Amino acid sequence: MSNQSFDESNILETKLQDKITQKQISKRVxxxxxxxxxxxxxxxxLLPDVRDLPLIPPSSIETNFVSYFAxxxxxxxxxxxxxxxxxxxxxxxxAPTHVAFKDGGGITAVDFNVGKSDRSGIKVxxxxxxxxxxxxxxxxxxxxxxxxxxxxxxxxxxxxxxxVNDKLIKQPExxxxxxxxxxxxxxxxxxxxxxxxxxxxxxxxxxxxxxxxGS
Amino acid sequence: MSSxxxxxxxxxxxxFGGEDMQLFRDAVRSLPSHVVKDLLSIGVCMRCIFxxxxxxxxxxxxxxxxxxxxxxxxxxxSCPEEHMAVxxxxxxxxxKDPSSSDDSEVEPEICSICLGILQFIYYDAKGMxxxxxxxxxxxxxxxxxxKKEGNQLDSFSLEVSIPxxxxxxxxxxxxxxKRKYRSELWFEERLSKCIxxxxxxxxxMANLLEKxxxxxxxxxxxxxxLTYAQTKPxxxxxxxxxxxxGCKRRKTVANPGFDSVNNKLVDASNxxxxxxxxxxxxxxxxxxxxxxxxxxxECIIFPKDKVNEPCHLVFLYYRTPIYIGGxxxxxxxxxxxxxxxxxxxxxxxxxxxxxxxxxxxxxxHGDSYKFHAAGREDIDVRMLGSGRPFxxxxxxxxxxxxxxxxxxxxxxxxxxxxxxxAVKNLKMVANEGWTxxxxxxxxxxxxxxxxxxxxxxxxxxxxxxxASLKDLQILQKTPIRVLHRRSPLEREKIIxxxxxxxxxxxxxxxxxxxxxxxxxxxxxxxxGDLGRTCxxxxxxLGCRAEILQLDVTDVKMDCFLVE
Numbered sequence: 048m049s050n051q052s053f054d055e056s057n058i059l060e061t062k063l064q065d066k067i068t069q070k071q072i073s074k075r076v077x078x079x080x081x082x083x084x085x086x087x088x089x090x091x092x093l094l095p096d097v098r099d100l101p102l103i104p105p106s107s108i109e110t111n112f113v114s115y116f117a118x119x120x121x122x123x124x125x126x127x128x129x130x131x132x133x134x135x136x137x138x139x140x141x142a143p144t145h146v147a148f149k150d151g152g153g154i155t156a157v158d159f160n161v162g163k164s165d166r167s168g169i170k171v172x173x174x175x176x177x178x179x180x181x182x183x184x185x186x187x188x189x190x191x192x193x194x195x196x197x198x199x200x201x202x203x204x205x206x207x208x209x210x211v212n213d214k215l216i217k218q219p220e221x222x223x224x225x226x227x228x229x230x231x232x233x234x235x236x237x238x239x240x241x242x243x244x245x246x247x248x249x250x251x252x253x254x255x256x257x258x259x260x261g262s
Numbered sequence: 263m264s265s266x267x268x269x270x271x272x273x274x275x276x277x278f279g280g281e282d283m284q285l286f287r288d289a290v291r292s293l294p295s296h297v298v299k300d301l302l303s304i305g306v307c308m309r310c311i312f313x314x315x316x317x318x319x320x321x322x323x324x325x326x327x328x329x330x331x332x333x334x335x336x337x338x339x340s341c342p343e344e345h346m347a348v349x350x351x352x353x354x355x356x357x358k359d360p361s362s363s364d365d366s367e368v369e370p371e372i373c374s375i376c377l378g379i380l381q382f383i384y385y386d387a388k389g390m391x392x393x394x395x396x397x398x399x400x401x402x403x404x405x406x407x408x409k410k411e412g413n414q415l416d417s418f419s420l421e422v423s424i425p426x427x428x429x430x431x432x433x434x435x436x437x438x439x440k441r442k443y444r445s446e447l448w449f450e451e452r453l454s455k456c457i458x459x460x461x462x463x464x465x466x467m468a469n470l471l472e473k474x475x476x477x478x479x480x481x482x483x484x485x486x487x488l489t490y491a492q493t494k495p496x497x498x499x500x501x502x503x504x505x506x507x508g509c510k511r512r513k514t515v516a517n518p519g520f521d522s523v524n525n526k527l528v529d530a531s532n533x534x535x536x537x538x539x540x541x542x543x544x545x546x547x548x549x550x551x552x553x554x555x556x557x558x559x560e561c562i563i564f565p566k567d568k569v570n571e572p573c574h575l576v577f578l579y580y581r582t583p584i585y586i587g588g589x590x591x592x593x594x595x596x597x598x599x600x601x602x603x604x605x606x607x608x609x610x611x612x613x614x615x616x617x618x619x620x621x622x623x624x625x626x627h628g629d630s631y632k633f634h635a636a637g638r639e640d641i642d643v644r645m646l647g648s649g650r651p652f653x654x655x656x657x658x659x660x661x662x663x664x665x666x667x668x669x670x671x672x673x674x675x676x677x678x679x680x681x682x683x684a685v686k687n688l689k690m691v692a693n694e695g696w697t698x699x700x701x702x703x704x705x706x707x708x709x710x711x712x713x714x715x716x717x718x719x720x721x722x723x724x725x726x727x728x729a730s731l732k733d734l735q736i737l738q739k740t741p742i743r744v745l746h747r748r749s750p751l752e753r754e755k756i757i758x759x760x761x762x763x764x765x766x767x768x769x770x771x772x773x774x775x776x777x778x779x780x781x782x783x784x785x786x787x788x789x790g791d792l793g794r795t796c797x798x799x800x801x802x803l804g805c806r807a808e809i810l811q812l813d814v815t816d817v818k819m820d821c822f823l824v825e
Contacts, residue, residue: 089646092593093711093813097767104715104808107789111743134746138792173749209750210739214793221793228806229793234742 116255140231150193153223157215161187167213179207206237282324289321307373309380313462316455322466325396332368372570375431384575401470417482423489483582490573588688589649598641627660647815698821709816712774717806719769739794755782
């Protein structure tokens with residue numbers, strides 16, 4: 048990094064200048080020059096080469112997660128996704144081919160009060176994730192309602208429920224606009240052994256696309 | 263060290279052997295002689311006698327004279343005739359090897375109070391019995407060990423640790439003396455000035471070590487630690503609860519940054535030091551930690567069959583940690599801040615701590631290093647601009663690097679041909695460096711530059727709407743990428759200012775410059791983390807936003823800014 052030698056030679060120059068022109072030139076100017084040079088050097092590093100940039104970059108989901116799909120989960124048409132992060136956490140949500148999206152008017156409401164408890168009420172605390180409920184893959188997470196019907200969304204993955212997307216309660220339309228991102232349903236933390244078991248029954252993105260070709 | 267060369271060294275350091283002898287003689291004669299003889303007869307060594315009577319200073323460094331001379335000093339008529347020589351009476355002790363072992367008849371073999379500590383008798387690290395018999399000899403031995411490792415000292419601080427049984431022994435002697443000499447004139451005044459075995463040992467050793475090492479003693483980061491421990495209980499034994507506590511206390515010597523050194527020490531002394539701090543004497547009467555007087559009972563203070571075992575001496579020299587601080591820059595997107603290994607595989611190609619610490623440690627000839635930094639950045643984030651403050655803590659440095667050497671290290675790191683990391687303003691800092699770095703960490707602002715892509719072309723309006731947001735408050739749920747190891751919380755953070763810099767050839771890519779509160783997750787602020795960070799760049803601009811690259815351009819802290 049040439050910054051350092053640049054700085055040092057600038058300091059020398061500065062000292063010399065000061066001696067020569069004590070009264071006339073304010074001391075601020077040489078310091079400013081020095082900073083400016085450093086900033087320009089920095090800026091050169093920051094600016095990317097546009098030729099290296101892809102037209103459309105991969106999304107944060109593509110970069111940070113591996114996408115899996117569970118087609119016809121328990122019931123036909125109930126297609127769900129599982130995004131798995133490198134740290135083991137799984138984001139659960141409705142896949143685009145889920146039968147709920149086929150109803151006219153889309154999804155109108157989301158209710159987390161299913162099974163024995165209201166999933167949106169659980170408070171998980173601490174690094175050890177105290178109070179997290181342990182669910183099986185077929186445990187109900189919530190029900191999504193359309194004009195005509197309602198559908199149960201399930202965990203898909205056995206593990207501890209860390210969080211549900213409670214925004215969906217007030218903004219169920221998130222599922223219609225971006226079910227694959229802001230409309231996620233929940234985050235689950237499976238044990239490594241449990242993940243390996245369920246992974247075998249999930250489809251990769253490619254496999255899922257093929258299966259649902261034309262739907 | 264052969265006894266000849268040792269004797270020669272000893273002689274060279276005690277050129278004033280004659281003065282020493284005078285000092286010793288005067289000291290002995292200043293004490294009531296019947297008491298001295300009495301104490302010697304019950305097994306108390308001369309130096310313990312000196313300290314019972316509150317003597318200070320140089321007298322402890324004097325070598326023990328031979329028994330002949332001792333007799334002469336004491337005016338004892340019943341000395342072995344064959345050693346009677348006029349020259350000895352004149353105190354020509356410097357001609358004779360001071361470590362001669364003739365004095366077993368006058369002074370006890372092993373003192374019943376100090377167990378040989380003040381006689382410089384001990385078991386060494388290998389379990390061999392060592393009888394130095396003079397302070398200077400021990401001092402030379404210590405100095406040899408220190409210099410062997412190439413240590414450079416500018417001063418030293420002497421620390422001594424002795425087993426509690428010595429305190430008990432002393433208490434017993436006090437009782438004995440009280441009983442016998444309570445009525446005598448000198449008793450009250452002199453015995454109250456008794457100084458401890460530790461102090462006496464320090465008197466004996468400190469000024470000699472100063473001479474031998476050629477540096478001053480006093481508060482210092484260079485520590486010479488002498489730890490005496492019992493090899494086995496001096497009499498029978500139960501391990502009372504109090505004893506257990508004593509052990510625990512010793513194990514948790516709290517000395518920050520002292521780990522490896524401490525472990526060595528604790529291991530060595532724990533091997534011998536598992537025994538009680540109280541003991542029962544032959545009559546089965548227990549003396550207590552509270553040191554009560556058993557005035558009423560006829561207890562035998564010194565059972566005749568009591569064997570005094572010398573102590574095990576563990577000698578340790580260490581230096582308290584030194585700190586070298588500065589600022590680092592990271593130019594690579596494949597270098598982590600600290601060593602990062604998962605399943606035996608290293609993540610990234612190198613780490614900042616290894617590059618910096620690995621170059622400082624050898625220059626100091628230290629045992630190990632610890633790397634501390636004011637915050638951290640991800641492996642794929644560059645650290646540019648003024649750099650991030652850091653401290654490298656070196657344990658047990660044998661040499662403290664000079665300013666010039668530190669400059670050399672800085673140049674060396676900056677000229678590594680991999681050019682992954684650079685350092686600025688590298689210099690030794692005092693212990694305050696630590697607090698300086700962590701002071702007000704939460705308030706510190708950081709400045710970043712992110713390469714952002716949005717799902718629609720950038721408009722002029724966007725530059726304005728972004729630039730107009732000052733001290734924007736955002737709410738971040740714990741990002742999913744760290745949620746596995748951090749608490750699920752919602753954190754309020756502040757984005758102080760933002761500025762979009764357009765990129766000429768692109769309508770959807772731009773550089774986002776921003777300054778935020780410490781602890782803000784920038785990546786999540788750009789892409790929104792599935793809506794869990796709110797607002798986000800995407801939500802502000804009403805489209806999808808992705809972050810491709812992130813650089814830290816300024817860590818706004820005052821420390822380590824100047825050389």
